[in-house]
Amino acid sequence: MADSQYSQELRVAIQAVVEASKICRHIQSTEDFAELSKNDRSPVTVADFGSQAVVCKAIHEAFPEDPMIAEEDSAALRLPDQISVLNRVVKEVGKVVPDATQEQVLGWIDQGISRDPAPRTWTLDPIDGTKGFLRKEQYAIALALLVDGQVKVAALACPNLGTIESDEVGFLFTAIRGEGAYVSPLSDPNDRTRISTSSSIFTRDARFCESVESGHSDHSWSSEIAHSLGITRDSVRLDSQAKYAVVARGEAEIYLRLPTKPGYVEKIWDHAAGSLVIEEAGGTVTDVHGHPLDFSRGALLSENQGIIATNGPLHEAVVTAVKKCNENG
Ligand SMILES: Nc1ncnc2c1ncn2[C@@H]1O[C@H](COP(=O)(O)O)[C@@H](OP(=O)(O)O)[C@H]1O
Ligand SMILES: [Mg+2]
Ligand SMILES: [Mg+2]
Ligand SMILES: [Mg+2]
Numbered sequence: 517m518a519d520s521q522y523s524q525e526l527r528v529a530i531q532a533v534v535e536a537s538k539i540c541r542h543i544q545s546t547e548d549f550a551e552l553s554k555n556d557r558s559p560v561t562v563a564d565f566g567s568q569a570v571v572c573k574a575i576h577e578a579f580p581e582d583p584m585i586a587e588e589d590s591a592a593l594r595l596p597d598q599i600s601v602l603n604r605v606v607k608e609v610g611k612v613v614p615d616a617t618q619e620q621v622l623g624w625i626d627q628g629i630s631r632d633p634a635p636r637t638w639t640l641d642p643i644d645g646t647k648g649f650l651r652k653e654q655y656a657i658a659l660a661l662l663v664d665g666q667v668k669v670a671a672l673a674c675p676n677l678g679t680i681e682s683d684e685v686g687f688l689f690t691a692i693r694g695e696g697a698y699v700s701p702l703s704d705p706n707d708r709t710r711i712s713t714s715s716s717i718f719t720r721d722a723r724f725c726e727s728v729e730s731g732h733s734d735h736s737w738s739s740e741i742a743h744s745l746g747i748t749r750d751s752v753r754l755d756s757q758a759k760y761a762v763v764a765r766g767e768a769e770i771y772l773r774l775p776t777k778p779g780y781v782e783k784i785w786d787h788a789a790g791s792l793v794i795e796e797a798g799g800t801v802t803d804v805h806g807h808p809l810d811f812s813r814g815a816l817l818s819e820n821q822g823i824i825a826t827n828g829p830l831h832e833a834v835v836t837a838v839k840k841c842n843e844n845g
């Protein structure tokens with residue numbers, strides 16, 4: 517791996533998400549997710565907590581000064597009636613951190629509760645696509661380093677993502693700003709191959725992907741946009757930032773995330789890692805208005821609405837189509 521300004525950060529990030537993937541895979545194989553429901557009624561599982569604990573621990577040990585903005589916190593696990601879930605999290609974390617105690621695990625999870633903007637900060641989605649994880653479909657462990665509001669380093673593990681050519685499942689996507697995007701098998705992170713977005717310039721041939729969940733991205737609006745671009749094939753629906761990965765490695769040209777309700781604000785951990793991977797693969801990421809994503813505001817992408825990610829050459833055409841369909845609708 518080239519020795520760049522951020523090579524140590526990337527090395528630590530890779531090791532952390534690979535360990536987290538092991539926990540997630542093991543929990544998925546047991547079919548017992550100990551699912552809880554958060555205040556916004558979204559699901560969280562033993563795997564989300566376990567993943568956050570091991571990643572926060574690794575980042576905090578290597579970079580003790582850096583704050584971490586991660587999705588989960590330990591509040592639910594500290595409730596007396598959730599002791600069995602907490603015990604399970606400790607047991608699962610113990611498989612990669614032997615002898616981890618309850619208090620340690622809770623403390624590692626809560627290293628991720630920072631919310632303020634800082635000159636240098638990490639952001640983590642311990643399981644992006646929890647609903648995909650519960651369905652045993654796609655999910656991702658997404659870790660990124662932000663410096664002065666810009667994503668500089670990304671490690672995106674997609675444990676259930678396959679390829680068209682082989683039976684292999686489980687890939688790791690990495691990027692350092694200015695140094696390209698790479699894919700490796702999750703089983704061998706050092707075996708890196710550079711990736712690039714598709715060079716297609718014809719909108720009608722574009723393959724586009726979107727969320728499985730219609731509550732996360734408006735499916736009828738996206739089909740209107742696809743129609744206006746002359747696209748005839750159906751969208752590919754997959755959970756999590758695996759969508760960014762699929763565009764980054766040239767298997768689709770467009771990822772649309774279209775707001776389903778006014779007032780929903782995207783979270784930085786849902787986009788930081790994926791957006792750098794696409795950009796370093798040659799693609800473009802903006803919000804639905806064509807504005808760049810502003811990662812400098814803390815946990816929220818408060819200046820942005822929705823997401824348009826493309827291979828690059830098609831970006832302007834897609835932004836124009838989204839604007840037109842918005843005006844008409
Ligand atoms: N109304 C909404 N609009 C857009 N995204 C939403 C949403 N409600 C939840 N989400 C986010 O959608 C993410 C999953 O995205 P996708 O649909 O692409 O798999 C969730 O991440 P988590 O699964 O990490 O909670 C959550 O943050
Ligand atoms: Mg969630
Ligand atoms: Mg998420
Ligand atoms: Mg999550």
